[in-house]
Amino acid sequence: MRRAVLSFAAITIVASLAASQQRTLTLEECVRIAWGEQPQVAIAEKSWRLAEERLKSIRANLFPQISAGYQFRRYLSTRIGFQIGVGQVQVQEPVEFKETSLSVSQLIFDSFQTPLQIRQAKSQANASFHAYERNRADIALQVAQQYLEVLRARALVRLQERVLERARRLLEAAEAGYKAGTAAKLDVLRAQVQVRNAEVDLLAAKNQERIAMLALRNLMGVSDDFAFDITEPAEEPYEPPSLTECLAQALRQRPEVKEVEYQRESANIAKQLARINTLPIVNISGSYNRYPSTTRTTDKEWALNLIVSYPIFDGGRVKAELEQAKLQVEQADLNLKRTLDNIRLQVQQAYSNWQNAKERLSAAQEAVKEASETARLTEEAYKAGAVSLIDVINAQVALAQAETQEIQARYDLLRAVYAMRHAIGEINRYFAQTTNSKVRRKISGGASLLLSRKRQRMAIGE
Numbered sequence: 001m002r003r004a005v006l007s008f009a010a011i012t013i014v015a016s017l018a019a020s021q022q023r024t025l026t027l028e029e030c031v032r033i034a035w036g037e038q039p040q041v042a043i044a045e046k047s048w049r050l051a052e053e054r055l056k057s058i059r060a061n062l063f064p065q066i067s068a069g070y071q072f073r074r075y076l077s078t079r080i081g082f083q084i085g086v087g088q089v090q091v092q093e094p095v096e097f098k099e100t101s102l103s104v105s106q107l108i109f110d111s112f113q114t115p116l117q118i119r120q121a122k123s124q125a126n127a128s129f130h131a132y133e134r135n136r137a138d139i140a141l142q143v144a145q146q147y148l149e150v151l152r153a154r155a156l157v158r159l160q161e162r163v164l165e166r167a168r169r170l171l172e173a174a175e176a177g178y179k180a181g182t183a184a185k186l187d188v189l190r191a192q193v194q195v196r197n198a199e200v201d202l203l204a205a206k207n208q209e210r211i212a213m214l215a216l217r218n219l220m221g222v223s224d225d226f227a228f229d230i231t232e233p234a235e236e237p238y239e240p241p242s243l244t245e246c247l248a249q250a251l252r253q254r255p256e257v258k259e260v261e262y263q264r265e266s267a268n269i270a271k272q273l274a275r276i277n278t279l280p281i282v283n284i285s286g287s288y289n290r291y292p293s294t295t296r297t298t299d300k301e302w303a304l305n306l307i308v309s310y311p312i313f314d315g316g317r318v319k320a321e322l323e324q325a326k327l328q329v330e331q332a333d334l335n336l337k338r339t340l341d342n343i344r345l346q347v348q349q350a351y352s353n354w355q356n357a358k359e360r361l362s363a364a365q366e367a368v369k370e371a372s373e374t375a376r377l378t379e380e381a382y383k384a385g386a387v388s389l390i391d392v393i394n395a396q397v398a399l400a401q402a403e404t405q406e407i408q409a410r411y412d413l414l415r416a417v418y419a420m421r422h423a424i425g426e427i428n429r430y431f432a433q434t435t436n437s438k439v440r441r442k443i444s445g446g447a448s449l450l451l452s453r454k455r456q457r458m459a460i461g462e
Contacts, residue, residue: 167197
């Protein structure tokens with residue numbers, strides 16, 4: 001009881017620290033946390049481990065099966081007897097049977113069914129492993145995209161704050177001009193409308209940032225009491241190889257390709273097994289039994305079993321299973337073709353998006369420079385009475401649009417980089433390499449902050 005109370009107190013302290021302390025996570029840390037906490041990845045891992053255990057179970061049939069047993073039976077034996085002066089009577093005698101046995105059996109031959117089943121189970125295990133890798137890659141891409149979406153929303157909040165500051169500065173200039181008699185009251189009203197619109201846009205931008213952060217937390221699979229912030233990713237030059245090389249890399253590295261290839265291999269083996277069932281099946285096995293203590297007359301025995309079976313009539317079951325296996329092979333071939341076509345399309349789209357974002361960013365940066373200078377000169381001209389307030393407002397709107405496009409292009413380029421890494425099948429390796437031992441120690445040190453309510457209850461039970 002005392003231990004449970006202490007455990008509960010410790011967990012309460014951890015929860016309070018998690019609520020009060022806010023950590024700053026990098027993109028690599030967020031991906032690693034998602035790999036450990038996201039149920040989608042955990043389910044895929046369990047499926048892979050289940051397939052591995054199924055393979056071990058089938059492979060065990062190749063080894064000798066050794067078992068020990070003990071039997072005890074007590075029963076009444078009834079027999080008919082004769083007694084002088086009485087005649088026929090029933091006699092009941094208690095009988096006991098005791099036996100200790102040691103048995104060894106070995107499968108020798110079963111028309112190659114067990115070796116084929118082992119190959120099939122191995123193919124299924126390999127397919128499950130690559131499905132697990134596919135889920136990890138998908139989660140890594142989703143976390144990276146949403147991470148950048150939070151940063152984009154945050155950049156737009158900062159932009160709206162600057163827009164609001166410019167609108168207020170313009171309102172001050174309009175009020176000063178109105179007091180000096182150089183501006184009309186209409187200019188003041190128009191400037192006030194700009195301020196109100198900027199305030200509304202700022203509130204909307206802050207809400208979008210909050211929504212984006214909630215989506216990131218959901219993708220990472222963290223509990224509500226885990227407080228954290230994120231930081232801008234380190235800038236690193238990225239230049240993918242040619243489109244032809246990207247396509248070749250994708251076909252070599254994408255886990256989806258290996259997954260469907262192993263699924264097709266499993267379907268081909270299933271067809272071989274179904275074809276075997278249409279032929280005479282030969283099963284040869286041997287056994288040896290030893291009875292160290294027994295009430296029977298035999299203390300050891302061995303046997304060599306030969307069984308030959310052939311389905312004469314089964315209602316068409318074997319033929320239907322063979323046709324089903326053939327259709328599954330054809331389905332696997334079509335699934336492979338569809339997967340390869342989808343991967344080619346994804347690589348081409350990712351490559352095009354990367355090129356487009358790179359070009360748009362360069363153009364948007366130049367547009368921001370020109371729009372910023374135009375807005376500055378227009379504002380100065382308005383103070384001098386050379387232009388109207390409408391000209392200033394139009395210049396500020398154009399500047400805000402240019403800055404918005406620059407922010408969008410900048411984060412679109414980053415998103416395109418991670419989409420490109422995912423498309424060519426290297427995103428898992430990228431995050432595994434960039435997460436060094438220091439990052440892993442930080443994640444390990446913060447693991448207690450990630451205790452969900454279910455894990456906390458488990459810890460109290462311990």
